[in-house]
Amino acid sequence: MRFNDGAGWTEDVSSAQIGEQRRLLAYEILSVVEEIPPGKVASYGQIARLVGREKNARLVGKILSRAEYFGNYPCHRVVNHAGRTAPNWSKQRELLEEEGIIFKENGCVDMRKCQWEC
Numbered sequence: 001m002r003f004n005d006g007a008g009w010t011e012d013v014s015s016a017q018i019g020e021q022r023r024l025l026a027y028e029i030l031s032v033v034e035e036i037p038p039g040k041v042a043s044y045g046q047i048a049r050l051v052g053r054e055k056n057a058r059l060v061g062k063i064l065s066r067a068e069y070f071g072n073y074p075c076h077r078v079v080n081h082a083g084r085t086a087p088n089w090s091k092q093r094e095l096l097e098e099e100g101i102i103f104k105e106n107g108c109v110d111m112r113k114c115q116w117e118c
Contacts, residue, residue: 001048025051030070038099040116041109043081050118062088077116079083083108 036042043076044064053059064075073084076095078084085088085092085106096108 025053025059026070029060029063030067031073033064033067033073034077036074036116038074038077039097039101039114041077041083041101041111042116042118043111044078045081046116046118047078048117057081059073061078072108078107078115079109079111081111081115083111 029047031048032047033042044060045054047060048054048057061076064073064078067073067075074094076089077099084107085096093107096109097103101114104110
């Protein structure tokens, strides 16, 4: 089986190796999320860049949607590049407001004031 690591096709690898690579990537992404301080947010793309996968913002979102299987992480501190919160997760805004995150009139996080500078 050939594996695409996001940077291009690599050598043939077993499905067990692919599973291990995915698990390690998930923990790498979640370790970055764990570093976001209370009162700050990061974008999916920002996290993707920090783990060296700048074109994989959607992958970050997918992993965060399954974060509960890996432990307890502050996934509520991750929003899209425009500051929009995750659809169908109304509690996210409540959690962010409890941390002092500022929202604009359009319902998006004020990224100029609240984005994590890392």
